[in-house]
Each structure stands twice: as C-alpha cells, then as structure tokens.
Amino acid sequence: xxxxxxxxxxxxxxxxxxxxxxxxxxxxxxxxxxxxxxxxxxxxxxxxxxxxxxxxxxxxxxxxxxxxxxxxxxxxxxxxxxxxxxxxxxxxxxxxxxxxxxxxxxxxxxxxxxxxxxxxxxxxxxxxxxxxxxxxxxxxxxxxxxxxxxxxxxxxxxxxxxxxxxxxxxxxxxxxxxxxxxxxxxxxxxxxxxxxxxxxxxxxxxxxxxxxxxxxxxxxxxxxxxxxxxxxxxxxxxxxxxxxxxxxxxxxxxxxxxxxxxxxxxxxxxxxxxxxxxxxxxxxxxxxxxxxxxxxxxxxxxxxxxxxxxxxxxxxxxxxxxxxxxxxxxxxxxxxxxxxxxxxxxxxxxxxxxxxxxxxxxxxxxxxxxxxxxxxxxxxxxxxxxxxxxxxxxxxxxxxxxxxxxxxxxxxxxxxxxxxxxxxxxxxxxxxxxxxxxxxxxxxxxxxxxxxxxxxxx
Numbered sequence: 215x216x217x218x219x220x221x222x223x224x225x226x227x228x229x230x231x232x233x234x235x236x237x238x239x240x241x242x243x244x245x246x247x248x249x250x251x252x253x254x255x256x257x258x259x260x261x262x263x264x265x266x267x268x269x270x271x272x273x274x275x276x277x278x279x280x281x282x283x284x285x286x287x288x289x290x291x292x293x294x295x296x297x298x299x300x301x302x303x304x305x306x307x308x309x310x311x312x313x314x315x316x317x318x319x320x321x322x323x324x325x326x327x328x329x330x331x332x333x334x335x336x337x338x339x340x341x342x343x344x345x346x347x348x349x350x351x352x353x354x355x356x357x358x359x360x361x362x363x364x365x366x367x368x369x370x371x372x373x374x375x376x377x378x379x380x381x382x383x384x385x386x387x388x389x390x391x392x393x394x395x396x397x398x399x400x401x402x403x404x405x406x407x408x409x410x411x412x413x414x415x416x417x418x419x420x421x422x423x424x425x426x427x428x429x430x431x432x433x434x435x436x437x438x439x440x441x442x443x444x445x446x447x448x449x450x451x452x453x454x455x456x457x458x459x460x461x462x463x464x465x466x467x468x469x470x471x472x473x474x475x476x477x478x479x480x481x482x483x484x485x486x487x488x489x490x491x492x493x494x495x496x497x498x499x500x501x502x503x504x505x506x507x508x509x510x511x512x513x514x515x516x517x518x519x520x521x522x523x524x525x526x527x528x529x530x531x532x533x534x535x536x537x538x539x540x541x542x543x544x545x546x547x548x549x550x551x552x553x554x555x556x557x558x559x560x561x562x563x564x565x566x567x568x569x570x571x572x573x574x575x576x577x578x579x580x581x582x583x584x585x586x587x588x589x590x591x592x593x594x595x596x597x598x599x600x601x602x603x604x605x606x607x608x609x610x611x612x613x614x615x616x617x618x619x620x621x622x623x624x625x626x627x628x629x630x631x632x633x634x635x636x637x638x639x640x641x642x643x644x645x646x647x648x649x650x651x652x653x654x655x656x657x658x659x660x661x662x663x664x665x666x667x668x669x670x671x672x
Contacts, residue, residue, distance in 0.1 A: 218245040221351045227326075228347035231338040231527040234317060234326035237271040241325050243278035246315075249327060250282025251356060252349040256342050257331060259311040261289045263304045263367075265296030266315035267398050267462050269426030271325050276315045279327070284362035291367045295424070297398040297463035302334040302556035303373040309333065316398075316462040319434035320642070322427045334554035335534075338527030374405040380552050381564035383414055385571035389453040391418040391469075393444040395433030396425040399459035399560070406560055415567065418451050420444060426461075433461035436545055436592055438475065445473035455570060455577050457563050465546035466559035468566055470577040477591070479505035482542025483584035485565045489540040489550075490517045499532055499541030499549070501525075502626055503635045503648040507586040508542065523623035524637065530555050544592070544648060588657040590634075590649040595668045597645045600638035604645075607636055607667050632660045636668070 216239050217223065224245070227235035233249065235241045254262065262283050266272035280290040293304050298314050305312030311331050317324035329337040329346075337343050392407075394400035400422035407417045420443065421430045431440045435458035448456040448469050456469030468476035486498045486508065497518045500508045509519035522532045522541075526549075529541045533555045541549035548562035549555055570577055597603050604625045611617050611627045618628045624637025624646075634649035645668055651657030 218242045219248060224347055224351045231525050232326055232328045236323050237325035243274055246275040246278040247282035248350045248354050250279035251286045251354045252346045254283045254286035254288040256345045256349060257311060259288055261310045263291045263293060263308055263310045263312045265293045265301040268424035269325055272315045275325060279313060280364050284364060285356040287362050289362040290364045293367055293369050295401050297402045298328060299464050299558035299560060300373045300402060302554060303376060304369045305330055305332060305334045306554035307372060318462045319460040321432060334556040336527035336530045370405050374409050377406060377561050377564060378409055381561055381568050383410055383564060383568045383571055388567060388571055389416045391444060391448050391451055391453045391456040393420040393458045394422045396421045396423055396428050396430060397433040397459060397461035397463055399463040400424050402463055402560055420447060435460055435467035441475050445469050449473040459559050464557050464559050466563045467546050472578055476581060477589050478544050478546045479508055480581050480584045481566060483508050483511045484569060485548060486512055486540055487515060488565055490515045493539045496539035497536045499529055499538045501543045502623055503544040504542060505587055505589055505650055526557055587650045588654045590657060590661045593647045594644045596643055600645050603668055604636055632656050634660055634664055
C-alpha cells in the first residue's frame, strides 16, 4: 500500500489552491486525518464545517478529516452531501471555517480537498496551504486540548433560499434542460428550481442520479465532448436554455436554444452588466484568459475591470483587495461579493435565467451584444516539459511587431488583433491554450500556429 504521508506524495497532491490526487493511492483516510489535524493547528480555528461530493471515497475521507480536526480540538459540523458552493454558503452562513471533499471535474479515480476560513475566505499556498502541507510532511501530532465534537447540520434548503434572494427569477416561463453529469447539481438543482416552481421554470433533468463513477460522461463541461448530450436534448425539447454543471457544481456552462455552447466569457459579461446596473462604478475581476470583450464592456458601463491570474484563491483575494462586486473566469467559475466572494455555478445560472426571463428574446440574441471576438475555447495538450514549451513559444513571439507578453500566469501574448495565453494546469499534466482574434480567420491562424509549437514539442 502506498505511503500517502511520504514527503514526495504530500508535495505532489498539495497544489496551489487545493489538494488533488488519485484515491486511495495518493489521497486516503490517513492523509485526510493528518490534514484535518494540521488544518486546525495552522489556521487556529475552533470550529469547521465539512461537506463532501458523491465520489465513493468522499464520505470516508470527510469522516477521517473530521476525526483529525476534533483531535486538534475543533468542533466539526458535517453537512453531508454538498456542492462546493453549498459548502461556501455553510461557511458564510454558520461563520465557520470550511472544508470540501471533491475532485471537482476530474475523472472518477481522483479526489481532493478544498479549504477555506470562516466566511469562505480562501486558503491557498500563500495563505496557509503550504504550511499545512509542511506540517503533514513533518508528522503532525494532536494538541493537548482534547477532542472536539462532531454534529450534523442540513443547510440545503437555506442555501437554495439564499441564492434566490440574490438572483430572483421572474417573467416568462422558461424551459430549462439541466445536465448534472451525475454530480452534485443532481443534489442542489431540485432544491433551487423546486423553490421557483413549475410556473417559472419547466426543468428537464439529465443525469441527476448521484454517481461518482460518472457513467454517462465526465462532469467537466469545459470539455466540448461532455456537452453533446445536453446540446441535442435542448434542441429536441425546444428548450430556452441548457445548463451544464461540473462534478462539484461550482461551475456552470450554458447552451443556447440552438444547441450552441456559450462561452463563459460571454456569461461573465452578462453577469457583469447585471451587477454593474445594481452597483454602478464597481470593480469587476476577470482572469487573464477571459475574452478582452469583458474589460471593454465593464469600462463602457462605467465599471473598473481588474485582470488577475487563474485560480479561485487568487480571484477571491483580489476581490477582497478591490471590493469587487463580481469576478468571472473563462473556466466557468463566477464569484459574487454578496456570496462571500465565493464562486457559485448555480448563482451564475440563476442570473442567466433571470436575464432571459425578463426579455422575449432567445438566449442567442440576448447574448449577441456580449460576443465580440471569436474564441478558441480551452485546448489541452499533454507535454513532457511545460516550462520548456512555454519558453520556446515566448522566444518565437519575442520582437514581433505590435506584440507584448507577460508572465502573470503562464505566458500571455497580446496584439491589437489577437491574443493568447498558454499555462500549465495546477492539477493535471496538461498545457492549456486559449486564443482569440478580431475575426474567425485571425483566431484560427493564431490558434493553429501555437498548437503546432505545443504539439510538435511532445
């Protein structure tokens, strides 16, 4: 049996803003228990709320973490099955630090741990996660303060009610196809949409059965192949919109009435416009792979766009520093000041439904004003040496007329007519490319040129 507490393994699974690896080879109950001990000791918390997704290993890992946390003297509130944004809600609603056991969109063999302080304040490498990792490596031991308690608290209905106060939906009745991907949206969507009622939304459910083996498709809607079933069902049903969630339901993707996938940058722009209408002049965060249409729109509406690197802990920290009202990532994460600056796929979905219900337009027409540049979408490639490939691409573009570069996160190459970013995944051995251009031909040319360099180096 693998030693999950070895220094090599612990360093491998503790990433920039969460813990992620294969269960049980890399993440097992011994690691979870040690992490629970270290988490309480490093953060100095006296109470923790713990949730978990539907993966077969998740309940055992959550229980082991709770044992470690109580050994360190903290009281633990178990909320059971939860989406990640439901855990963030519990952290804010109950005023407790929070821990979620999930591997999000990763395949079935993975699991992981997302951590936050009270009120969903993120814990990343620079804000405690590295210290927790180092304490686990050193061999954490219980404090002398004794054992805390473990209790249960069901927050699902309170979560659903709270979301609907932030984005109430009214107007025309919408037919909505929801693909939960056998993930946690199968748990949260009935609670949320059930409160809206059949006179507001006619929900067509897809793959609502909780199954961490993902028998129908991976719960990873950034992968176009996982949207195929939803796209076909939207067209077949004559639906107004399709919603696709990832495994822990903190991300949401849209499909319009034609069955066409909507760019998360477009949804970012839509929500930004709604939030700026309520809070004029506010700051809006966008990560560096989001379309330049987003900062342009924010400025046109009198807001202040702020660009940041990819990753929830970075987005949330920047939101706190700038008091931003909203933040969007091209990966489908959407962050809300009124939701403890945390991300919620369901809240983003409700904003889209609310905007659509207020008009007589089809979704494609409603969103047309926010779609200014053709986008490649995120294209993943497995490479032997991510740093070497990125350096070669940077050298290839250095000195070209009108080109600027930066290393805020990976490599961004910017031109008046086009832009692209290449960055390594924090959780998988992948290099990710996102490109855009002033027109389809420009985008395609840039995309293919960069892809040839990436894939030629493999």
